[in-house]
Amino acid sequence: MQLALIILVPLLGAFAPALRRRDPVWRLALFAGLPALLSFSLLLSLLPQVLAGEVLVYQWDWISQLGLSFALRLDGLGWLFATLITGMGTLIIAYARYYFEGKATSGRFYSLILLFMFAMLGIVLSENLLFMLVFWELTSLVSFLLIGFNWHSQGARRGARMSLVITGGGGLLLLAGLLLLGQMAGSYQLSEVLLAGERIKADPRYPVMLSLVLLGAFTKSAQFPFHLWLPHAMSAPTPVSAYLHSATMVKAGLFLMARLHPAIADTELWFNLVVPTGMLTLMVGAFVAMFMHDIKGLLAYSTISHLGLIALLLGLGTPLAVSAALFHLVCHALFKAPLFMMAGMVDQATGSRDMQRINGLWRYMPVLMVLTAVPAAAMAGLPLMSGYLSKKMLFVESLQVSYPFWTTVVPVWVTLAGLFSVAYSIRIFHNVFYNGRPLDLPIYPPRQPSRRAMAPLALLTLGCLVVGFAPALVYDKVVAMAVNAASGTLVPAYDFSALSVARWPMIMSIIAMIGGALFYLARNPLFAIHSRLPEVDAKNIFEWIVDRAIAYSQRRVYQLENGSLQRYLALILVTTVGLGGWALLRFDQWQGPIALSPVDAMSVFGASVICLAALGVVVFHHARLPALLALGVCGLFVTLAFARFSAPDLALTQLSVEVMAVVIMMLALSFLPQRSPHESSLPRWTRDLTVAGIAGIGVGGLAYAVLTRPVDSISDFFLANAVPGGGGTNVVNVILVDFRGFDTLGEITVLGIAAVAVYAFTRDLHLKERVAQIADEHWVADPHPVILSMVARLVLPIALLVSAYIFLRGHNMPGGGFIAGLITAAALTLQYMAGGLVWAQERMLTQFRPLIGGGILLAGVTGMGAWVFGYPFLTSTFGYFSLPLVGKFELASALLFDLGVYATVVGSTLLILANLGKLMTVAGPGKEIG
């Protein structure tokens, strides 16, 4: 529970600054600082347990089928990072209180910082790999928002975008990698993954998985060549740079490498991937940092270099390399954050970050100078400082590399990089505080920052000193348990006394220090050479790549999606036919084992009529009325086919639907042109014919293959249970209203929606001019023939009676709500046609939407009625009753459900027809039909 609190407190705390953003900065800082401090103290209170080697796990199952659970884990490694995150966060919040003094944006900053803290804690405390990934992406997102904090500046926007693309893209790779890892380990729970190391390393998918995971880690931790986003992230406010882009977020990748160390590390492939990357990053960062005139730019490249250093250590695989890596990680956080704070203060005091103009500040801010001297010395690795020890540890480890070729390269390389880092460390201190006098600063004279503003900086400086003077204590209390957790074994305590007497590391240190000082002395000619080099802005290159990628995909999209629906349809059909055909081609036997049933003359006749009618539709489709007639014939014979093959319900349904479909199409045809022009070109015609031909052959062949094979249907259950379970002998109807009543409920809802959509479309459709034109043409000589209207009036009561009969008997004999509804609708449609819309409206219901809604409601309520009796939704019941005169009869609750179906069908059909019909009325719409 405490674990959950640790990460939830910052999340909940993030609301306060967002809601009270008009409050003064100090109060917002208090709102933000308290949750951070609370998390920090909770972590401290857990230190004894963690030191004792306990692994605290808090688990709450979420989607266990997917291996997803909300699980937290606190062990030494997690504790180290979490403490760093919350502790550093608290100091940054305190520092930002002065940085944001008098700015209106501080509320946004504080809530984002707390959100970030939440996400970052999520990464380091997750027990579940997939959950960790969610937090991972969350940090990328928050980082995007924070880099783009000053969104009105173009540089900030572009930097934010670049970092999001690189870190977010890396997150996707990591997702793939972690999924693979989870599959290989058989679990996404960290505790199990960490134990499955040997199995994972033996798996053939290991190289792919490792590359993906490492790419994710490298992009996040700004390893070469993905380091480019980090310098551009410096457009963020300085507290953000100090927190996210030096102390915490960029360490997430390193954390991941340490976290998964027992499971995936220390193979030759790991070495070959991690060590060269770390070495390149280390060197590029250290070298470029020297030439940065922007203080934050220098610090950014120096951060890159240190990230490379830690990655290199994690890759080396020597016994104590992980110890050195984590020790340096702590040192780095302690000395880099105060340097960033110094950069922010100098920026605010002088209005500039350009070291060519900022010089000699010791006169104006001596306290800051003293406070900065310690972290700068630590960064350079001067004796007695924390950085001195960690750098020496690096040298020791580099000498122990056993892989051939690397044995000499690594030590030389790290010494050289150490030399550069000494140079830039001297530069940042000497250049800012000495080196002559300031040159035309925007704010002159520079303002001395207040004492209280420097308190967080002083605390961190103190931390640097403590580590420098009592390394063994800090190591034992803070780092050792993390090392144990990261390596999965008990690592012996680090022997710092042996470190101070080791000979070669000492020599390497001295070379680095002297070389670095000489390099710094030679800076002016070097700067001159550097300034003559062509300037390459990674942001521009990145934007160029992104623009090209967008333009390319846009072109491709427009090629595919050119606005022609005809083309889309063709593409869809070609794809379907292609995929289906490809699957069917591998089918070796079309004829199944069942013998063909005999053919009778009537069936041949019916089939021929269907085929001829269908072909007729195609042949005559330019002349639309004949085509429509052929379509009607086709539909009627399909009805007969249903009747022929023992499906009376289907035949009844199809018949009623057919009538109304043709009516609707006739209505539509009266508005549309009577003829289709011949406009298909020969290639188009051939293409369509080919597609249609293949589709026909495919469907026919598939049907044939299925029909000649035996069937194993679940329908025996329905047949056996229709009478005892559903109380009806017409199994089709029992399925509709009982067994699969839920489907039917959905289907009548779809029907209702379609009808309402038709209503919505026709309501503001103005066909007036067109209708008048048609009326002139006398498309229909006599709109309402007398004989038709007389017959229609006679038929109505009979038809209604028939539909009632069909409805009532539906449960036992062919019929039911659907069919009865369609018959009723057809009978009423006939009235419209015979008497005209106005005539019919005077005599009939014109509001159909309530009917639709009522029908669906009735069906739904009947279903819910089952709840009252403690049964699942839509359980039906039935009983037999007897009345005098009528005799014994059955009543089923399904009848009520069917009544709902009936009402919906009648309402929907008439809503559609009446609205289409309304369009035709020249004399005005009459009453509103709805």
Next chain:
Amino acid sequence: MELLYSITLGILTACGVYLLLRARTFSVILGLTLLSHAVNLFLFSMGRLRTDSPALIGVVSEHADPLPQALVLTAIVIGFAMTAFTVVLALKAAVELRNDHVDGENPDEDRP
């Protein structure tokens, strides 16, 4: 019988697909209707072809598969609603775009 049924299905499908690919909305509606006939018949036939054996308990002793029938029944009704919807869509397009080409622009006319 099965062969005859399959051939009929194939021809219905082919005609439907061909008409779907035409350029005028009305032809497409015709094609859609033909294709839905084909689909309904296809689904229906998945319960195999039976003669004189409706799924009525107590009336006959042999029963056709009732499940595809129930599914096709609702499919017919929904197919009708969809046809109606497409028809209205075609009308609306014809009125607003002043032509009945599927792509909404008449290839013979110059665009304004």
